[in-house]
Amino acid sequence: MTRPRSSLAHQASYALRHPHKVIPHLRRLARDTWLRLHSRDHIAYYRAVMRSDTARSPEGAVGSHTHKRWLALGQMQFDYLLEHGLKPECRMLEIGCGNLRAGRLFIDYLHTGNYYGIDISPDILMAAQDTVADHGLRDKLPHLTPVRDLRFAFLPDEHFDVVHAHSVFSHSPLEVIDECFAHVGRIMRPGGWFDFTFDRTEGKEHQVLREDFYYRTETLVRLAGQYGLDAVFMDDWERTPHKQSKIRVTRRA
Ligand SMILES: C[S@@+](CC[C@H](N)C(=O)[O-])C[C@H]1O[C@@H](n2cnc3c(N)ncnc32)[C@H](O)[C@@H]1O
Numbered sequence: 001m002t003r004p005r006s007s008l009a010h011q012a013s014y015a016l017r018h019p020h021k022v023i024p025h026l027r028r029l030a031r032d033t034w035l036r037l038h039s040r041d042h043i044a045y046y047r048a049v050m051r052s053d054t055a056r057s058p059e060g061a062v063g064s065h066t067h068k069r070w071l072a073l074g075q076m077q078f079d080y081l082l083e084h085g086l087k088p089e090c091r092m093l094e095i096g097c098g099n100l101r102a103g104r105l106f107i108d109y110l111h112t113g114n115y116y117g118i119d120i121s122p123d124i125l126m127a128a129q130d131t132v133a134d135h136g137l138r139d140k141l142p143h144l145t146p147v148r149d150l151r152f153a154f155l156p157d158e159h160f161d162v163v164h165a166h167s168v169f170s171h172s173p174l175e176v177i178d179e180c181f182a183h184v185g186r187i188m189r190p191g192g193w194f195d196f197t198f199d200r201t202e203g204k205e206h207q208v209l210r211e212d213f214y215y216r217t218e219t220l221v222r223l224a225g226q227y228g229l230d231a232v233f234m235d236d237w238e239r240t241p242h243k244q245s246k247i248r249v250t251r252r253a
Contacts, residue, residue, distance in 0.1 A: 007206075032209045042173050042210065043120050043148060049211060050121035054099075058127035062098035063167055070101050076240055077102035077166050078109070081195065084234075084248075090114065090161040093187065095150065095180070095196075096168030099127035100142075104135045106164075107142045115142040116160070122146045150180040155187045163187075163194035169220075170199040170244055172213060177220065181227045185251050192251070195234070197244040220247055228252045 015022050031052065039045035053061035064070035086092070088111050097103045097117030107115045119125050125144050132142060145154075163184060169177050184194055201214040217233055224231040229249045237246035 029209060032211065036210060042176065045210065046171060047120050047122075051123045054121065054123040054127060058099040058124060058130075059101075061124060061127075062101055064101065073242070074101040074103075074105055076242060077164075078105035080237065080240065080246075081106075081162070081164065082109075084195075085193070086162060088114075091159060091189075092116065092162040092164065093118070093155070093160045095163065095165035096120075096171075097128060097144070098124050100131040102164075102166060103128065103142070104131050104137060107132070107137050107140045108135070110140070112139065113141045113143075115140070116155075117142060117144045118147045119144075120147060150176060151183045152187050153183075157186055158189045159187055161189050161192045163192070165194075165196040167197055167244065169196050169215075170213060171211060173207070173210075174213075174215075174219075174223070178223060181224050181229060181249075184249070185227060185229055188251055190251060194229075194249040195246060196249070197237075197242070197246050199243075200245040217245065217247070224249050 015025075032049065035048040035052070036045050039048055050061055059065075059067060059070040062070070064073055086106075086109070088109060090110060091114045092106055092110060094103055094106065094115070094117045097119050100107070100117065103115065103117050117125075117128060119128070125146055128144050132138060132140075132144075165180075169180075188194060198220060199212060199214045200217060202216070205213075205215050205219065207213045221231040221233070224247075228251065230252050231247050231249045234246040234248055
């Protein structure tokens, strides 16, 4: 069984194999500890992490350390969804849309006004506006909205054909995912689906710096089931070079 990344043994052996990463990790640890002590809950904490990361580089803040990777990661998400049912007439909600790494492609493909991006970080949403302008997408009138939770209280019943969350639950404690599952069924159209990625572990569930969370597939499938949602592990996503896994959720008939 692999050791959780949070274990001392894992961290010591990782440090020996990658000595150049030790100082940046310690810097991140110090910053994150400070931010956590000054935040009332996980969302406020993660919003502060995003503020700090976005100030340095919006593309880095969503996890891409080069522009080439930013383009490739967006394309990968887009191609997969296109092969798995996305049509121009779909109404799409993207949870944690970031600076539209994939969103720019969804916006371009969908009919005008059919893309709705939400995020807890106002800073990354401002970077998302730059992406809209830089990629000539103004006429598509995407909605970009800051949120403080995943209750979707301001969104209408049975509205979205597709809900998408890439690399969001990998940064979320279980109570945030629970809140999302409790409410997402209401805004999904019958026959609609919700795809999300997560950091999968086959061992003990754990987190690193309260930034990265690792779950077992069965934990998320069971949780979805508690809210009348059927969850299916997407095997073919495992063939992509992306490190996370993907689950598709539908409303139970
Ligand atoms: C790693 S980035 C990925 C962004 C985008 N999905 C992509 O693939 O480029 C994670 C994004 O999710 C947002 N986020 C994290 N937790 C969230 C939550 N509970 N609700 C909404 N957005 C969240 C972050 O602010 C950040 O923009």
